[in-house]
Amino acid sequence: HFITALRQPALLDVIEATLRDGTPRQSRYLTNDGRQDTTFRVSCRPLPLADGMGALVVFEDVTQFEQAGQMRRDFVANVSHELRTPLTALMGFIETLKGPARNDPVARDRFLGIMETEAGRMNRLVGDLLSLSRVEADERVRPTERLDLGGLVLSTVHGLAPLAHEAGVQVETDLPPPFEMTGDADQLRQVLTNLLENAIKYSGRGSQVTVRISPPRYEPRVRAEGVTLEVEDSGPGIDPIHLPRLTERFYRVDSHRSREMGGTGLGLAIVKHIVNRHRGRLQVDSTLGRGSCFKVVLPV
Template sequence: MPVNLVPSIIAGVPLPVVLIDREERVNAMNAPASAMFGAAGTGRHYITVLRQPALLDCVEEALRLRQARRVRYLTTDMAREATYEVVASPLGTDGGQGVVVVFTDVTEREQMGQIRRDFVANVSHELKTPLTALLGFIETLQGPARDDAAARGRFLEIMGREAKRMSRLVSDLLSLSRVEAEERVRPDARVDVSALLRSSVQTLRPLAAESGVEMTLEGADIAVHVLGDSDQLTQVFHNLIENGLKYGGTGGSLRVVLTTSERELAFRGPGVRIDVIDRGEGFDPVHIPRLTERFYRVDSHRSREMGGTGLGLAIVKHIVNRHRGRFRIESTPGQGSTFSVMLPVA
């Protein structure tokens, strides 16, 4: 293929492509490449256009050795960190007509790999702590505390608590996996949000009494129907109310408020909003963007002491997404927090 046809061909390629001729000058760039390096780069020496040392070495070796070379290229693209896999391939039958450089965006693939690595590390850490405690107590009961009834009772109580914590973690992991698998499939059953809220509040009243929190439910007197999965929505309400009682109970009160709107801005149509409002310690809003990440905690020690797995809000987010809803968090240190779920009305 004549080299002079290549600029016309690369113009239709969606990936950034840079054509460097035998004189080591940029002969042509398509639109995506021009957006990365500037349209004024055509006609200049490739060193003044590509700049990054690893990228320059890749092109130089392809020109000199007349063999394809690969390299990773890291840059800030549109206010985000981007990673490209770059292939520099010689042109012409003998490789002496220059080099075509193709950039493939692998940012998402790299991020998913990092998420998987972080997930495995977090799960391993969350399981290792209770397992270490269990193994230590078992060794003690088999050895020095074999005949100590008081120590045996105390250790068995702690072992039971740690085992329950691991069980909750495994259950939440399975729940999160199921929710993520179904996230793209929107539920089509009509469910009464008011009834689900009344049931969740009634179920958690013993916990509220134990925590010394006055819990009230407002606006759930009439039926409000949405297209949803009743089990998953119950899990959302249960998680949010339980979190409010555990972490916001220092304020002594918890309000669960249901309101409807004929035109909810989030959906540009009728919607229902459920607010779980506590008057506890609150937290710095800087944490809000990360609260729905798996295993992210504002106070790791306190969360574990309360029996939290660090997955509750991640599950809530995915369930709300499946229902095409919105999830909002607001908090002010010393004034409490508000967790809000907005759902489109059926």
């Protein structure tokens, strides 16, 4: 009997009502497939039978739609939260400057400095959101231009030299002879910049960051000839509990420290989508107290 198989009262009420009056109805059925919660949209229709009225019950799996909807809601909530903090600070300082601190030059200069920092934080967040949107829009279109990945690494490292010097971090490179590969130069520079900036900011003063590229060879993970780009640091490492979620939007291992460093929580999400567009693979290896290594496998 269907009551013994479908043990959710709302669905049973729908089936019994349709059997009773022959009116089509809809309901939802929630269950678990052993790996995740699943959601079914259930349609119940009357089905005339030789010995009375039956019901045809159709289960449509809408789990992916539910998950997508939840992701959108979480995304809006996260963006609102990230923008609310600097906006609240800006509004508070503006009110103070219009009132008690109107004629206090020292307080005015201090508040304007904080306001500049908060405005910069919002600007970085909006910039990363736009970058993420563009990358997601292009994800299905494979890049076609040819580029020198080693040259891209050297120019990126040179551009970040002032940041490394200020942080007291030594950046080394280990590159093979020059070769060309297919890729989007601007996006791969963004991958390098995000990974290097994270390594420099969070590895700590006195640590070393190494950017390494393997020579082109057959890579089983992309089922083609490819290279592995590694950004390795000798910093404090990442707790394994965080590794599966590192590329989620707005996920931070240490949210307070990340905000202090100017992070938006979107850098690794952007990296993931760029790597996906290049049909590559992203792997993170890290041991607490021994540093982290971000590996990007790219077909050539």
